Amino acid sequence: MTALPTKxxxxxxxxTTTQPPGVVEIxxxxxxxxxxxxxFYVGLAARTxxxxxxxxxxARILDLGCGPGWYSTAMTQAGASVVGLDLDAxxxxxxxxxxxxxxxxxxxxxxIASASVDGIFCSNLxxxxxxxxxxxxxxxxxxxxxxxxxISWTPWYSPWGGHEIVPFHLLGPRLGPKVWNRLFGPPRKNxxxxxxxxxxxxxxxxxxxSHPGLDIRSVHPRYYPFMKPIMAVPGLREVASWNCVIEARxx
Numbered sequence: 001m002t003a004l005p006t007k008x009x010x011x012x013x014x015x016t017t018t019q020p021p022g023v024v025e026i027x028x029x030x031x032x033x034x035x036x037x038x039x040f041y042v043g044l045a046a047r048t049x050x051x052x053x054x055x056x057x058x059a060r061i062l063d064l065g066c067g068p069g070w071y072s073t074a075m076t077q078a079g080a081s082v083v084g085l086d087l088d089a090x091x092x093x094x095x096x097x098x099x100x101x102x103x104x105x106x107x108x109x110x111x112i113a114s115a116s117v118d119g120i121f122c123s124n125l126x127x128x129x130x131x132x133x134x135x136x137x138x139x140x141x142x143x144x145x146x147x148x149x150x151i152s153w154t155p156w157y158s159p160w161g162g163h164e165i166v167p168f169h170l171l172g173p174r175l176g177p178k179v180w181n182r183l184f185g186p187p188r189k190n191x192x193x194x195x196x197x198x199x200x201x202x203x204x205x206x207x208x209x210s211h212p213g214l215d216i217r218s219v220h221p222r223y224y225p226f227m228k229p230i231m232a233v234p235g236l237r238e239v240a241s242w243n244c245v246i247e248a249r250x251x
Contacts, residue, residue: 020046041070048123049074053218053247054148056080059118064107064139065125069095072102075121085110108134112142119148124243126153127161127199128190133207140213143250149214151246152222156198157238163190173198201237201244208246218247 021029021043029040048071049056057079063072066084068091075082084095084102095102105111107122107129120139126132132153139149154160162169164187165180177192190196201219209216220228222243231237231244 020050038068038070041067045070045074049078052078052150054119054150056119060116062110062112062117062120062142063100063102064110064120064122064135065128066095066100066102067091069098069100069102071121071123072100073098076100085112108138110138110142114141115144117143117147119143120150122149122151124153126151126204127156127163127196130197132199132204136207136211136214140211140250145250147250149246149248149250151204151208151248152243153199153204154243155201155204155238155241157200158240158242160242161198162192163196164188165192201231201241202234204244205231205246208248213251214248215251216246216248218245220245 026040026043026047029043033040056075059080061075061080061082063069063075063082063084066072066086067088069084072082072084072095082100084092084100085105085107086092086095086102087104087106089104092102092104103111107125108131120143122135122139126135129135136151139151143149154163156162156169156173160166162176165177168176168180169192170176171179173192180187192198205216205219208214218228219231221230221241222245224242225245227240230240237244
């Protein structure tokens with residue numbers, strides 16, 4: 001099992017003075033997300049961590065599905081001791097180039113000791129694993145009692161749910177990919193049922209709520225949390241949430 005980094009020493013500079021970009025700027029960057037993803041994700045990471053609901057200073061955090069390390073970097077700047085984990089070796093290599101302590105691993109079988117982290121940050125991983133329930137089990141196992149889970153993912157029927165095949169995913173997870181392939185050929189990545197699996201708010205939230213080790217504190221849309229009431233409306237939440245967040249505590 002992997003030992004996570006120790007907490008930062010007292011007095012170590014832990015914050016950044018960079019102001020996170022505003023909503024309009026984030027939306028502007030999103031237009032180029034496929035061709036030039038870094039400006040969008042660096043800005044989104046800064047915005048996410050600037051208003052994060054949990055105290056990061058001194059915390060031991062797993063960035064699960066860390067990708068190139070955008071969020072790991074932002075959390076480290078906020079004072080956390082972060083280790084990243086991702087199944088993609090190329091992403092882990094990029095995270096290392098950002099001085100992120102990252103490793104290759106599967107979220108469904110975490111190579112990390114039980115009750116060894118204070119919190120888990122998991123952004124946009126759930127739609128990329130075939131069995132999200134296993135990931136929830138593993139996250140619950142490795143976080144300490146009283147620790148937190150922050151889980152964010154893109155439901156299938158939301159505007160960006162099909163990733164590369166948007167908007168044809170709205171035809172359904174079987175027909176949508178067939179139509180896309182006939183018109184444009186196979187997508188370059190995030191192929192449905194091979195790197196991208198249909199996920200639903202009712203499914204993931206239901207698995208989290210029924211888990212005996214978790215207390216759910218909040219379920220809300222990531223980009224417009226003031227619209228939290230839509231998460232109680234079946235059907236509407238699947239198409240209107242865009243990206244769903246679960247905040248939970250380990251019992």
